[in-house]
Amino acid sequence: MSDRRTPLDLVRAEPGPAYTATFDGREIQVLPGQTVAAALWSAGVTSWRTTRRTGEPRGVFCGIGVCFDCLVTVNGRPNQRACLVPAEPGDAITTQEGTGHDELR
Numbered sequence: 001m002s003d004r005r006t007p008l009d010l011v012r013a014e015p016g017p018a019y020t021a022t023f024d025g026r027e028i029q030v031l032p033g034q035t036v037a038a039a040l041w042s043a044g045v046t047s048w049r050t051t052r053r054t055g056e057p058r059g060v061f062c063g064i065g066v067c068f069d070c071l072v073t074v075n076g077r078p079n080q081r082a083c084l085v086p087a088e089p090g091d092a093i094t095t096q097e098g099t100g101h102d103e104l105r
């Protein structure tokens, strides 16, 4: 038996069956109740945005909806805070470049 415990083990959570969403076209498994950020982290993704001027990678920083570092595009809607938005079955989550509105220029 492994000594490694997951957050689910620590809180004795028993979520329902996982469902599928996609990140940049790749299928990821999501547990009911996970935010987009939690789903991405669980899939091994830690960065899903780049900054406007320098293109630096960003993901979760505060985790509570304050810093806006975690902005992501969900189902074509840019600037969603991944740490607050609940993931839904079939969500198409995509990396956000810059403001998320660059294609409008």
Ligand code: FES
Pocket: 059, 060, 061, 062, 063, 064, 065, 066, 067, 068, 069, 070, 071, 081, 082, 083, 084
């Ligand atoms: S991580 Fe700070 S707002 Fe989401």
